[in-house]
Amino acid sequence: AQTVTQSQPEMSVQEAETVTLSCTYDTSENNYYLFWYKQPPSRQMILVIRQEAYKQQNATENRFSVNFQKAAKSFSLKISDSQLGDTAMYFCAFMKSSPQIQGAQKLVFGQGTRLTINP
Amino acid sequence: GAGVSQTPSNKVTEKGKYVELRCDPISGHTALYWYRQSLGQGPEFLIYFQGTGAADDSGLPNDRFFAVRPEGSVSTLKIQRTERGDSAVYLCASSLSDRVADTQYFGPGTRLTVL
Numbered sequence A: 001a002q003t004v005t006q007s008q009p010e011m012s013v014q015e016a017e018t019v020t021l022s023c024t025y026d027t028s029e030n031n032y033y034l035f036w037y038k039q040p041p042s043r044q045m046i047l048v049i050r051q052e053a054y055k056q057q058n059a060t061e062n063r064f065s066v067n068f069q070k071a072a073k074s075f076s077l078k079i080s081d082s083q084l085g086d087t088a089m090y091f092c093a094f095m096k097s098s099p100q101i102q103g104a105q106k107l108v109f110g111q112g113t114r115l116t117i118n119p
Numbered sequence B: 001g002a003g004v005s006q007t008p009s010n011k012v013t014e015k016g017k018y019v020e021l022r023c024d025p026i027s028g029h030t031a032l033y034w035y036r037q038s039l040g041q042g043p044e045f046l047i048y049f050q051g052t053g054a055a056d057d058s059g060l061p062n063d064r065f066f067a068v069r070p071e072g073s074v075s076t077l078k079i080q081r082t083e084r085g086d087s088a089v090y091l092c093a094s095s096l097s098d099r100v101a102d103t104q105y106f107g108p109g110t111r112l113t114v115l
Helices: none
Strands: A003-005 A010-014 A019-021 A024-026 A032-039 A046-052 A064-069 A074-079 A088-096 A113-118 B005-007 B010-013 B019-024 B031-037 B044-050 B053-056 B065-068 B075-079 B088-095 B110-114
Touching: A003 A088, A010 A019, A019 A113, A024 A074, A032 A064, A032 A074, A046 A064, A046 A074, A074 A088, B005 B088, B010 B019, B019 B088, B019 B110, B031 B075, B044 B065, B044 B075, B075 B088
Parallel strands: A010 A113, B010 B110
Antiparallel strands: A003 A024, A019 A074, A032 A046, A032 A088, A064 A074, A088 A113, B005 B019, B019 B075, B031 B044, B031 B088, B044 B053, B065 B075, B088 B110
């Protein structure tokens, strides 16, 4: 079974600073997807960024980028120029890549990191 | 367009009662997922539908939990004989299809409290 671990329960930075959230995972699969989701107090999970394991290039979305280290099974999220609106819970998640595999469509989430951006 | 909607937003019930939680997916999305998020935890998969059929119900904790999607759109999660341990936020998500490349879009969830 796959597991996802986020070792930082809480983080706090000043507005405009850069912050990195850590995530490690365990799997025997070779092909898979990794995701970072944001959950503000409204409870709605919002996709921030995704990475396909077979792609060596790290994914980027504006101020958000990842550092994907496949051999180390590490998938960290970097938020540059942090903004007050970035305050939320952040969840790292894993998904198998082949629809033929049982359970391929389900996301496996970590425990989350509560990020606070201070003015 | 409209996102995934879930009703009710909050539900308080007494131990032993029956509850139904509703999910309206994004129009045209054929795949629908239910997750449960306990306090301080990440969401955990319960069940997913492709069309009207439950393609994977391996996450349902026991036979008190049941979900349906009779017309391939709206889904209802049903919990019988509720227990205090069922208290959680129940999240619904939908995607265009069940291809893993398709993003899952989440609703705001239903917070269930069992007294």
